[in-house]
């Protein structure tokens with residue numbers, strides 16, 4: 001935190017993201033403030049709390065417009081304000097085309113290898129361009145100086161960096177792409193590939209989670225744009241502007257903030273089992289995800305089923321709790337995915353149920369961070385089986401919650417997290433047999449081995465926390481700002 005504050009001393013910081021960190025909802029009890037389930041919000045909020053500034057986001061609550069803030073600007077967090085939230089209101093049509101359409105039916109499947117075919121509609125693209133323009137105008141209007149530091153978050157705003165640069169040529173624009181970047185062939189099917197790449201290259205710095213995604217990006221730019229690329233220095237020169245492309249693996253806040261449960265580890269263990277009506281020595285697995293087809297939830301359930309098939313002694317002794325926050329539910333692909341997840345859980349439960357025993361408990365709802373931490377602490381194994389994932393913060397949250405140094409992380413090799421967390425049990429989620437074996441190994445792992453693995457992963461997550469993530473980016477930005485100022489004087 002101190003490092004961040006130091007790096008940003010005197011600089012104006014603006015963040016742009018689609019998702020807002022706080023949603024004001026009109027309920028029967030009046031207005032309630034909710035926090036969305038999102039890795040991006042979890043990470044960027046920690047940075048904003050450290051350095052204040054203004055966060056520009058899409059206003060998504062149902063109450064805000066008329067009731068909560070007529071003035072679009074609210075100090076947040078509500079209980080102890082540390083920065084300003086500036087909302088941009090979108091019409092139904094804009095939200096449909098820009099967010100659900102181009103971003104989530106086009107770019108999301110384009111960038112993830114999950115074998116869901118991207119959909120590209122010209123009408124969605126038009127809205128995407130229009131909304132990027134609206135957010136760029138909001139950034140320009142909010143900026144009090146001509147050289148602010150602007151942190152642009154994610155695939156919703158690929159065009160915004162260039163739009164902002166045209167109005168504020170001295171700004172430092174840092175764009176962080178929270179999802180994977182595919183290879184040039186895959187990316188090349190996007191009808192607006194050149195526009196997207198040129199838009200992003202309005203940035204001073206572009207960040208990805210892993211060196212592999214950075215390499216894919218450099219190769220994609222090389223394939224489709226006339227640029228000069230210095231691979232060694234990882235810079236791209238396009239239209240007289242230099243962009244640095246770097247890996248910055250994202251992480252979580254350490255120490256955690258207020259959400260850590262006041263119950264001890266053993267109390268969490270006992271209380272969660274009691275709440276689920278399970279015996280005190282019952283073995284428990286946990287999965288926590290948005291209900292998204294990239295997260296490998298189907299394959300995870302299949303691995304649980306196969307493990308029980310291979311190890312009948314675990315039937316009645318092991319339960320897997322899947323906490324799954326509904327997401328993008330108005331899209332067909334997500335509705336049919338949720339139906340498939342529910343049907344599979346039902347089938348597996350029918351197959352193994354006995355008296356009150358059900359091997360899979362599916363809780364398809366949002367849980368607050370406090371509740372998630374209780375589950376993390378109660379579990380013997382956490383399963384992260386994404387088919388493809390930029391980083392995956394659930395893996396790191398599980399590790400952070402385990403101050404008892406127990407519990408096993410089973411982790412997909414296709415997450416950015418697998419590049420760092422080598423002591424997890426790494427699996428290919430498409431290989432059900434392998435995941436089933438790893439699951440059995442996890443729930444029968446001797447405590448000494450659990451401790452050894454967990455201790456080493458905890459050291460890594462503690463040292464490379466989200467402040468480091470932001471610190472690295474901002475340090476690089478500060479270096480480039482100095483260089484640019486010197487060049488301007490020459």
Ligand code: ADQ
Nearest residue numbers: 037038039178289290324325366367389390391392393394
């Ligand atoms: P996501 O795809 O949202 O993030 P992830 O990194 O796992 O994936 O973060 C999910 C966040 O939402 C976590 O903080 C988790 O606790 C929370 N969450 C999940 N399910 C929840 C539930 N049921 N109730 C409440 N909270 C829930 C994107 C990329 C990732 C990348 C992050 C950050 O897809 O690869 O790690 O951004 O860059």
